[in-house]
Amino acid sequence: MTFVGHSLVGASLAQATMPAGASWRQWAFVLNLYVLLAFFPDLPLPGWGHFRYYFSHSLFVNLILMVPVTLVCCYYRSRRNFASYPLVFGAVAAWLSHFPLDAMYNHGRGVAIFWPFSAAALNLPLPWFVTLDMSQSLASAYNARVFLMEALFYLPLLGGAMLARRAWLRRRGPSGYAA
Numbered sequence: 001m002t003f004v005g006h007s008l009v010g011a012s013l014a015q016a017t018m019p020a021g022a023s024w025r026q027w028a029f030v031l032n033l034y035v036l037l038a039f040f041p042d043l044p045l046p047g048w049g050h051f052r053y054y055f056s057h058s059l060f061v062n063l064i065l066m067v068p069v070t071l072v073c074c075y076y077r078s079r080r081n082f083a084s085y086p087l088v089f090g091a092v093a094a095w096l097s098h099f100p101l102d103a104m105y106n107h108g109r110g111v112a113i114f115w116p117f118s119a120a121a122l123n124l125p126l127p128w129f130v131t132l133d134m135s136q137s138l139a140s141a142y143n144a145r146v147f148l149m150e151a152l153f154y155l156p157l158l159g160g161a162m163l164a165r166r167a168w169l170r171r172r173g174p175s176g177y178a179a
């Protein structure tokens with residue numbers, strides 16, 4: 001999936017985990033963090049991303065990075081008023097969301113997320129998700145269509161998450177407690 005699909009899923013998860021009454025600074029931080037984590041395996045860092053796809057898209061490699069960071073966050077959460085458990089687990093979900101999304105390409109090859117233990121691939125192909133053609137400009141008609149299809153598919157998820165959050169906030173009422 002491109003940055004469009006991963007970002008929209010990250011933003012949808014932020015709607016689900018942000019505490020009521022969060023400031024715009026918290027929103028900006030969490031939204032950017034979730035989008036970054038949802039895109040993390042694709043980040044164009046040396047030895048990472050699409051340069052070493054098998055490595056950067058291995059569930060085990062990502063878990064080696066993810067588990068210690070999550071445990072540190074949970075430790076600080078238990079000691080101080082740092083974030084919240086839903087925020088921490090939402091960040092984990094944003095990161096993990098990368099793999100099923102990449103598995104949705106219609107080429108049907110899936111993602112070999114079990115490297116180095118197995119060559120088995122997670123494969124959830126949907127006919128309308130095609131990969132970008134990097135021989136063309138990102139603004140070409142072909143690539144624009146790739147972005148548009150992802151936006152059309154994932155924007156309703158974000159819209160639904162925003163509506164669900166609104167309904168949840170309304171139920172809580174102005175006192176901040178569930179009515």
Ligand SMILES: [Zn+2]
Binds near residue numbers: 102
């Ligand atoms: Zn990817």
